[in-house]
Amino acid sequence: MNRIPFDQVQQTLKSVLEKLGMSAKRSQVCARLFCETTRDGVYTHGINRFPRFVETIRNGKVDVKAEPKRVSGHGALERWDGQRGVGNLNALGAMERAITLGREHGIGCVALGNTNHWMRAGTYGWQAAGAGVIGICWTNTMPNLPPWGGVDPIIGNNPLVIAVPRAGGAVVLDMAMSQYSYGTLDAYNDRGEKLPVDGGFDKDGNLTKDPAAILKSWRALPVGYWKGSGLSIVLDMMAAMMTVGNATHQLAADPLLETGVSQMFLTMNPAALGSAKAVDKIADEIVASVQNSKPATAGKRVRYPGEQTLKVRAENTELGLPVEPATWEKILAM
């Protein structure tokens, strides 16, 4: 594993994007988001994902020149058309707009249809929390998860983010509706390890901790069995209905061909009603109640969602971004 300074990686990715026709200004931001994702330890959706992202530009699924367009609005709610542009830039802009709407109306909502994969979901949660508002966002995805009681992967793992601002460090939940991503299943499989908890079904329909069996059956497990299955369905419904865009069943079941997804960005502004100090204190006390609770393993501490991110972020900022040599070679050759 190489360690390369953040700025150097960003500059390299930016050059690649510019060669692909993206404007200098947008390339700068798009590259930054990939780097920040690796910096925060979400290695599956950062630099390692960049080559696949470039493929979707080359195959025409992602239009680097398209800018999102406001379709309609009513008070605190707006509908935008992503015009099949760059997923992470579209999402960043949508959350920015939702933040503005939240400041104006107390809460805000942008429904962004016809867009592309936003890469790391958590990005837009950290963005909202960094602006001092609660951010809730989710995306639908191509079909990749069987519903509870079903066999075929016809629902999406539809990542959901809930981010809560806090002076002492935002609390950011970033969860897909599958217990494990296929990336994680691959990683366990490569290491020849079993999963810590059941992650899906084998070909005979039995729950299993064997990643190889799940990779063979393509029957990953929804979070909480029937509950995550239901949550996936309603997240898809809300996103497709509010955008009047595509639902999971309409998306190509191939990461290189998936395009035109539907996303939701909601903000709530606790400061809109005053009591900002009291609100901060409430957040701190809840975090403390979790951190100070009795751990299951002596010597470990119970963590709040997003806590680990700040630690990894500090480490990768100091040491440089960890980059696979093979991936780096590939990017340098682009």
Add this chain to the structure above:
Amino acid sequence: MNRIPFDQVQQTLKSVLEKLGMSAKRSQVCARLFCETTRDGVYTHGINRFPRFVETIRNGKVDVKAEPKRVSGHGALERWDGQRGVGNLNALGAMERAITLGREHGIGCVALGNTNHWMRAGTYGWQAAGAGVIGICWTNTMPNLPPWGGVDPIIGNNPLVIAVPRAGGAVVLDMAMSQYSYGTLDAYNDRGEKLPVDGGFDKDGNLTKDPAAILKSWRALPVGYWKGSGLSIVLDMMAAMMTVGNATHQLAADPLLETGVSQMFLTMNPAALGSAKAVDKIADEIVASVQNSKPATAGKRVRYPGEQTLKVRAENTELGLPVEPATWEKILAM
């Protein structure tokens, strides 16, 4: 099991509430909500729950005369004080207000603090969907669930509801953050049955399907392990921060003493931006994609969230509400 007509049960509960000092008009509505809960098959929170609800009136935790009060507002967002009044009436009023705000601003939000247990969470989802808007609501609860990595039940099972309107039948997800409620664990235990999937830990910290072991350890399992634990924490944070109200760690860990909980009611109005017909079609197609997918068990069909409710509702409406004779005796004696 007796079968008693809806109206007769409602009249009986109403009389009890009036004797306890609740106005005739409010008693009528409060009794209706209990009856509708049983009618919809949520037996733990309907008529069977009524005696315990009466106890919380008698012990002073629920003030039958208190009416919710608007504390502050900013555009599409309002903060209300439930004044420790009747939980289901407060919640019904809060969702009603959120529906109005959603009609006005495209989306709406009411943060209701200092209120009491709302009984069936799904009630307010069906209410929103019935009014043609998407409803999202959740409540925090007394501490009753250990966080992931922790031993003591210091987080809440914080039920979350997401309801999507649809002409052919609303899609309503009603899920607590524990894989099983204690009521369900009790029921399996009474029948001497194992749980279908892991429901918590035994006293040695091993995952188990044995309800007795979980009832002994008081270590129920969050939905999706670490994911549901994180979701419970952020739901609590949002509710407490937006209401400037109590968080789970401040609530009495006793169902008879729990009071002053914090609740959130959000609405999104798909029709605000036009395209109502297209929106309906999207909902129908998603439901069809789920229902028409291949079932894991031959002869069964994959169901969408809330589908079963309509079937049970029809049955209980026709046959009368199922009421335990012992519970009914108790209520008649009140």
